[in-house]
Amino acid sequence: MKNLGYYNGKTGLINELSVPLTDRAFYFGDGVYDAVMCRNNIPYLLWEHIDRLYKNCQILGIVPPMCKNELSLTIKELVQKVEGEEKFVYFQVSRGSGIRNHSFTEGEGNLCIMIKPQPLDNVYEKMDTVLKEDIRYELCYIKTLNLLPSVLTAQAATEKGCEEAILHRGSIVTECSHSNVSILKNGTLITAPCDKYILPGVTRAHLITAAYENGIEVKEEKYTVKDLYEADEIIVTSSSKMARGVKTIDGKAVGGKDENTLSVLRDTLYANYLNATNK
Ligand code: PLP
Numbered sequence: 527m528k529n530l531g532y533y534n535g536k537t538g539l540i541n542e543l544s545v546p547l548t549d550r551a552f553y554f555g556d557g558v559y560d561a562v563m564c565r566n567n568i569p570y571l572l573w574e575h576i577d578r579l580y581k582n583c584q585i586l587g588i589v590p591p592m593c594k595n596e597l598s599l600t601i602k603e604l605v606q607k608v609e610g611e612e613k614f615v616y617f618q619v620s621r622g623s624g625i626r627n628h629s630f631t632e633g634e635g636n637l638c639i640m641i642k643p644q645p646l647d648n649v650y651e652k653m654d655t656v657l658k659e660d661i662r663y664e665l666c667y668i669k670t671l672n673l674l675p676s677v678l679t680a681q682a683a684t685e686k687g688c689e690e691a692i693l694h695r696g697s698i699v700t701e702c703s704h705s706n707v708s709i710l711k712n713g714t715l716i717t718a719p720c721d722k723y724i725l726p727g728v729t730r731a732h733l734i735t736a737a738y739e740n741g742i743e744v745k746e747e748k749y750t751v752k753d754l755y756e757a758d759e760i761i762v763t764s765s766s767k768m769a770r771g772v773k774t775i776d777g778k779a780v781g782g783k784d785e786n787t788l789s790v791l792r793d794t795l796y797a798n799y800l801n802a803t804n805k
Pocket of ligand 1: 703705725765
């Protein structure tokens with residue numbers, strides 16, 4: 527198949543499968559999601575993403591319609607039906623169904639999965655970015671379907687021909703529209719702490735591990751917009767980007783002063799991905 531959609535047990539092409547209007551994802555964005563890259567039909571770090579999804583469900587009181595193991599098996603089975611060496615696998619659980627009413631009653635959630643061919647980003651290519659005020663609320667640590675502020679900042683980046691919007695709350699850098707952002711300064715990796723203002727990215731966690739493994743000091747602490755501009759390198763991480771350097775912010779050249787440490791981290795993450803997904 528060219529791509530595949532799954533909704534509560536039904537499968538079909540993504541643009542042909544329909545969702546009932548009663549799904550709370552539809553009018554409240556009342557649900558959570560996660561996503562992984564898949565190569566050679568091996569979804570990369572699937573368990574860590576499933577684990578985050580179920581933690582998010584627990585925080586919000588959403589009841590997934592199947593256990594973690596069953597979801598893992600379902601995804602592994604479905605990826606085989608879609609053509610392509612590299613694919614993007616998206617999965618979401620909404621709170622469930624009902625006539626529109628803000629408050630909810632107990633019940634099982636709806637599971638939706640979408641799989642499409644998509645190559646991993648070119649990890650060696652540094653990206654252009656824009657800087658935007660972080661206008662999100664205080665649930666950024668939950669991977670909720672409510673992404674309106676992220677949609678707007680991502681669109682602002684696209685309209686400037688850039689790939690990401692780096693976000694800040696006042697003077698403090700938080701993360702990006704759909705990735706985490708860290709900096710290198712004097713050989714140290716500095717990355718925002720996991721508080722309510724950032725999503726604890728799986729790739730961010732692997733970046734930190736890669737740093738420790740390669741003897742690079744790590745500081746999980748807040749850093750400022752000034753630090754960002756003065757950084758030796760800026761690193762954007764996500765499942766589909768892995769670890770990529772930043773070339774410009776709002777057209778101004780940034781980083782480019784510690785290619786060596788950047789390449790150690792980037793190459794470690796990329797090699798881990800390739801090794802784990804070899805046939
Ligand atoms: N931060 C935000 C807001 C995201 O949407 C994402 C991914 O979608 C990330 C960070 C990166 O998370 P991960 O590395 O788990 O893909």
